[in-house]
Amino acid sequence: MYRAVTRRIEVTVEPNYLPERSSAENRQYFWSYTVVITNSGEETVKLRTRHWVITDASGRTQEVRGEGVVGEQPVLAPGERFEYTSGVPLPTASGFMAGRYQMETEAGEKFEIDVPPFSLDSPEGKRTLN
Template identity: 60%
Template sequence: MYEAVTQDIKVSVEPIYLEDQSSPENGHYVWAYSVKIENNGQNQVQLINRHWKITDAMGRSQEVRGAGVVGEQPVLDPGESYEYTSGTPLQTPSGFMHGAYEMETPAGDMLEVKIPAFSLDSPYEPRQVH
Protein backbone atom coordinates (compact mmCIF):
# COMPACT_ATOMS: atom_id res chain seq x y z
CA MET A 1 0.00 0.00 0.00
CA TYR A 2 1.30 3.44 -0.96
CA GLU A 3 0.09 6.57 0.87
CA ALA A 4 0.39 10.35 0.72
CA VAL A 5 -1.28 13.10 2.75
CA THR A 6 -1.88 16.64 1.50
CA GLN A 7 -3.68 19.13 3.76
CA ASP A 8 -5.54 16.36 5.65
CA ILE A 9 -6.54 14.52 2.45
CA LYS A 10 -5.07 11.01 2.49
CA VAL A 11 -4.66 9.07 -0.76
CA SER A 12 -3.87 5.34 -0.56
CA VAL A 13 -3.12 3.20 -3.62
CA GLU A 14 -2.77 -0.55 -4.04
CA PRO A 15 -1.68 -1.83 -7.48
CA ILE A 16 -2.48 -5.38 -8.62
CA TYR A 17 -0.98 -7.12 -11.66
CA LEU A 18 -3.71 -8.62 -13.86
CA GLU A 19 -2.30 -11.88 -15.20
CA ASP A 20 -5.54 -12.79 -17.02
CA GLN A 21 -5.56 -9.53 -19.04
CA SER A 22 -1.83 -9.48 -19.76
CA SER A 23 0.00 -11.05 -22.69
CA PRO A 24 3.75 -11.00 -21.90
CA GLU A 25 4.63 -12.75 -25.16
CA ASN A 26 3.09 -9.75 -26.96
CA GLY A 27 4.62 -7.10 -24.68
CA HIS A 28 1.27 -6.32 -23.04
CA TYR A 29 1.12 -6.04 -19.23
CA VAL A 30 -1.95 -4.79 -17.35
CA TRP A 31 -2.46 -3.54 -13.79
CA ALA A 32 -5.46 -2.49 -11.77
CA TYR A 33 -5.01 0.02 -8.99
CA SER A 34 -7.42 0.64 -6.15
CA VAL A 35 -7.49 4.14 -4.71
CA LYS A 36 -8.96 5.34 -1.43
CA ILE A 37 -9.31 9.08 -0.79
CA GLU A 38 -10.02 10.10 2.81
CA ASN A 39 -11.05 13.59 3.90
CA ASN A 40 -9.55 13.97 7.38
CA GLY A 41 -9.87 17.75 7.28
CA GLN A 42 -12.47 20.24 8.46
CA ASN A 43 -13.80 21.28 5.04
CA GLN A 44 -15.82 19.58 2.36
CA VAL A 45 -13.86 18.96 -0.86
CA GLN A 46 -14.82 17.92 -4.36
CA LEU A 47 -12.48 16.08 -6.70
CA ILE A 48 -12.56 18.12 -9.91
CA ASN A 49 -9.67 16.84 -12.06
CA ARG A 50 -6.98 14.18 -12.15
CA HIS A 51 -3.45 14.21 -13.53
CA TRP A 52 -1.41 11.02 -13.86
CA LYS A 53 2.11 10.44 -15.11
CA ILE A 54 2.73 6.83 -16.13
CA THR A 55 6.30 5.68 -16.85
CA ASP A 56 7.33 2.27 -18.16
CA ALA A 57 10.62 0.39 -17.61
CA MET A 58 12.12 1.97 -20.75
CA GLY A 59 11.54 5.46 -19.35
CA ARG A 60 8.70 6.23 -21.76
CA SER A 61 6.11 8.47 -20.07
CA GLN A 62 2.56 9.38 -20.81
CA GLU A 63 0.37 11.89 -19.04
CA VAL A 64 -3.34 11.52 -18.46
CA ARG A 65 -5.47 14.51 -17.52
CA GLY A 66 -9.21 14.72 -17.21
CA ALA A 67 -12.28 15.54 -15.21
CA GLY A 68 -12.91 13.47 -12.11
CA VAL A 69 -12.17 9.77 -11.77
CA VAL A 70 -14.02 6.85 -13.39
CA GLY A 71 -16.66 9.30 -14.64
CA GLU A 72 -17.34 10.84 -11.23
CA GLN A 73 -16.44 14.04 -9.36
CA PRO A 74 -17.06 12.89 -5.79
CA VAL A 75 -17.81 15.28 -2.93
CA LEU A 76 -16.25 14.32 0.41
CA ASP A 77 -17.51 15.80 3.64
CA PRO A 78 -15.14 15.78 6.65
CA GLY A 79 -14.60 12.19 7.77
CA GLU A 80 -15.82 10.67 4.49
CA SER A 81 -13.89 8.56 2.03
CA TYR A 82 -14.25 7.52 -1.61
CA GLU A 83 -12.85 4.42 -3.27
CA TYR A 84 -12.49 3.42 -6.91
CA THR A 85 -10.53 1.03 -9.09
CA SER A 86 -9.02 1.77 -12.47
CA GLY A 87 -6.24 0.30 -14.56
CA THR A 88 -3.39 0.85 -16.96
CA PRO A 89 -1.51 -1.20 -19.57
CA LEU A 90 2.24 -1.03 -20.21
CA GLN A 91 4.49 -2.45 -22.92
CA THR A 92 7.09 -3.42 -20.31
CA PRO A 93 6.85 -5.78 -17.30
CA SER A 94 7.25 -2.94 -14.81
CA GLY A 95 6.86 0.79 -14.38
CA PHE A 96 5.44 3.34 -12.00
CA MET A 97 2.72 5.97 -11.70
CA HIS A 98 2.18 9.14 -9.72
CA GLY A 99 0.03 12.21 -9.97
CA ALA A 100 -2.35 14.63 -8.32
CA TYR A 101 -6.02 15.41 -7.87
CA GLU A 102 -7.33 18.95 -8.17
CA MET A 103 -9.89 19.50 -5.42
CA GLU A 104 -12.16 22.41 -4.63
CA THR A 105 -13.72 23.59 -1.37
CA PRO A 106 -17.22 25.14 -1.21
CA ALA A 107 -15.49 28.53 -0.84
CA GLY A 108 -13.87 28.02 -4.25
CA ASP A 109 -10.37 27.36 -2.92
CA MET A 110 -8.41 24.92 -5.08
CA LEU A 111 -5.89 22.47 -3.71
CA GLU A 112 -3.59 19.99 -5.38
CA VAL A 113 -3.66 16.65 -3.58
CA LYS A 114 -0.67 14.39 -4.18
CA ILE A 115 -1.16 10.83 -5.40
CA PRO A 116 1.81 8.80 -4.10
CA ALA A 117 4.23 7.27 -6.59
CA PHE A 118 3.61 3.55 -6.81
CA SER A 119 5.37 0.69 -8.50
CA LEU A 120 3.84 -1.52 -11.19
CA ASP A 121 5.60 -4.87 -10.93
CA SER A 122 4.83 -8.10 -12.74
CA PRO A 123 6.23 -11.57 -12.12
CA TYR A 124 8.06 -11.20 -15.47
CA GLU A 125 10.45 -8.56 -14.15
CA PRO A 126 13.62 -10.05 -12.65
CA ARG A 127 14.26 -8.77 -9.13
CA GLN A 128 17.66 -7.73 -7.90
CA VAL A 129 18.50 -7.53 -4.23
CA HIS A 130 21.04 -4.81 -3.43
Protein backbone atom coordinates in the same frame (compact mmCIF):
# COMPACT_ATOMS: atom_id res chain seq x y z
CA MET B 1 -0.07 -0.06 0.06
CA TYR B 2 1.18 3.39 -0.87
CA ARG B 3 0.07 6.50 1.06
CA ALA B 4 0.25 10.31 0.80
CA VAL B 5 -1.42 13.03 2.89
CA THR B 6 -1.94 16.61 1.71
CA ARG B 7 -4.00 19.13 3.72
CA ARG B 8 -5.42 16.29 5.83
CA ILE B 9 -6.68 14.43 2.76
CA GLU B 10 -5.21 10.94 2.62
CA VAL B 11 -4.77 9.05 -0.65
CA THR B 12 -3.86 5.37 -0.57
CA VAL B 13 -3.19 3.18 -3.60
CA GLU B 14 -3.06 -0.61 -3.88
CA PRO B 15 -1.87 -1.88 -7.31
CA ASN B 16 -2.59 -5.42 -8.50
CA TYR B 17 -1.01 -7.21 -11.48
CA LEU B 18 -3.59 -9.00 -13.65
CA PRO B 19 -1.95 -12.00 -15.38
CA GLU B 20 -5.25 -13.01 -17.02
CA ARG B 21 -5.28 -9.69 -18.95
CA SER B 22 -1.54 -9.73 -19.70
CA SER B 23 0.54 -11.43 -22.40
CA ALA B 24 4.35 -11.46 -22.32
CA GLU B 25 4.40 -12.73 -25.93
CA ASN B 26 2.44 -9.66 -27.07
CA ARG B 27 4.27 -7.28 -24.71
CA GLN B 28 1.01 -6.34 -23.01
CA TYR B 29 0.90 -6.12 -19.23
CA PHE B 30 -2.08 -4.91 -17.23
CA TRP B 31 -2.61 -3.74 -13.65
CA SER B 32 -5.62 -2.60 -11.70
CA TYR B 33 -5.18 -0.12 -8.89
CA THR B 34 -7.57 0.77 -6.10
CA VAL B 35 -7.50 4.31 -4.73
CA VAL B 36 -9.06 5.40 -1.44
CA ILE B 37 -9.38 9.14 -0.76
CA THR B 38 -10.22 10.04 2.85
CA ASN B 39 -11.07 13.57 3.97
CA SER B 40 -9.78 14.00 7.53
CA GLY B 41 -9.94 17.79 7.28
CA GLU B 42 -12.52 20.32 8.43
CA GLU B 43 -13.85 21.32 4.98
CA THR B 44 -16.01 19.62 2.38
CA VAL B 45 -14.01 19.16 -0.83
CA LYS B 46 -14.75 18.11 -4.40
CA LEU B 47 -12.32 16.23 -6.64
CA ARG B 48 -12.22 18.25 -9.88
CA THR B 49 -9.39 16.86 -12.05
CA ARG B 50 -6.68 14.21 -12.20
CA HIS B 51 -3.14 14.24 -13.60
CA TRP B 52 -1.18 10.98 -13.92
CA VAL B 53 2.40 10.41 -15.03
CA ILE B 54 2.88 6.77 -16.08
CA THR B 55 6.42 5.49 -16.68
CA ASP B 56 7.28 2.07 -18.12
CA ALA B 57 10.47 0.06 -17.50
CA SER B 58 12.10 1.60 -20.60
CA GLY B 59 11.66 5.10 -19.19
CA ARG B 60 8.88 6.11 -21.60
CA THR B 61 6.34 8.37 -19.95
CA GLN B 62 2.72 9.09 -20.69
CA GLU B 63 0.68 11.85 -19.09
CA VAL B 64 -3.05 11.54 -18.55
CA ARG B 65 -5.21 14.51 -17.57
CA GLY B 66 -8.95 14.68 -17.21
CA GLU B 67 -12.04 15.62 -15.29
CA GLY B 68 -12.69 13.64 -12.11
CA VAL B 69 -12.00 9.93 -11.73
CA VAL B 70 -13.90 6.99 -13.27
CA GLY B 71 -16.54 9.40 -14.60
CA GLU B 72 -17.20 11.03 -11.22
CA GLN B 73 -16.26 14.20 -9.36
CA PRO B 74 -16.86 12.99 -5.81
CA VAL B 75 -17.69 15.38 -2.97
CA LEU B 76 -16.21 14.40 0.40
CA ALA B 77 -17.49 15.96 3.61
CA PRO B 78 -15.21 15.80 6.66
CA GLY B 79 -14.75 12.15 7.65
CA GLU B 80 -15.98 10.77 4.32
CA ARG B 81 -14.05 8.59 1.89
CA PHE B 82 -14.31 7.66 -1.77
CA GLU B 83 -12.93 4.45 -3.28
CA TYR B 84 -12.51 3.49 -6.92
CA THR B 85 -10.64 0.97 -9.04
CA SER B 86 -9.16 1.65 -12.46
CA GLY B 87 -6.54 0.04 -14.67
CA VAL B 88 -3.41 0.72 -16.68
CA PRO B 89 -1.69 -1.19 -19.52
CA LEU B 90 2.06 -1.07 -20.18
CA PRO B 91 4.25 -2.54 -22.94
CA THR B 92 6.84 -3.57 -20.31
CA ALA B 93 6.62 -5.95 -17.34
CA SER B 94 7.04 -3.17 -14.79
CA GLY B 95 6.75 0.56 -14.32
CA PHE B 96 5.35 3.12 -11.95
CA MET B 97 2.71 5.82 -11.66
CA ALA B 98 2.40 9.07 -9.74
CA GLY B 99 -0.13 11.84 -9.86
CA ARG B 100 -2.13 14.68 -8.40
CA TYR B 101 -5.79 15.53 -7.94
CA GLN B 102 -7.14 19.06 -8.05
CA MET B 103 -9.60 19.60 -5.23
CA GLU B 104 -11.99 22.47 -4.58
CA THR B 105 -13.52 23.65 -1.31
CA GLU B 106 -17.13 24.82 -1.01
CA ALA B 107 -15.72 28.38 -0.89
CA GLY B 108 -14.18 27.85 -4.35
CA GLU B 109 -10.52 27.51 -3.28
CA LYS B 110 -8.68 25.12 -5.59
CA PHE B 111 -5.62 23.16 -4.46
CA GLU B 112 -3.73 20.03 -5.45
CA ILE B 113 -3.17 16.88 -3.43
CA ASP B 114 -0.56 14.20 -4.07
CA VAL B 115 -1.24 10.67 -5.18
CA PRO B 116 1.70 8.63 -3.87
CA PRO B 117 4.07 7.20 -6.49
CA PHE B 118 3.43 3.47 -6.77
CA SER B 119 5.18 0.57 -8.42
CA LEU B 120 3.66 -1.64 -11.10
CA ASP B 121 5.38 -5.01 -10.79
CA SER B 122 4.77 -8.34 -12.49
CA PRO B 123 6.44 -11.74 -12.08
CA GLU B 124 8.06 -11.21 -15.51
CA GLY B 125 9.65 -7.92 -14.45
CA LYS B 126 13.38 -8.27 -13.84
CA ARG B 127 14.98 -5.95 -11.32
CA THR B 128 18.66 -5.14 -11.38
CA LEU B 129 20.70 -3.11 -8.96
CA ASN B 130 23.61 -1.06 -10.28
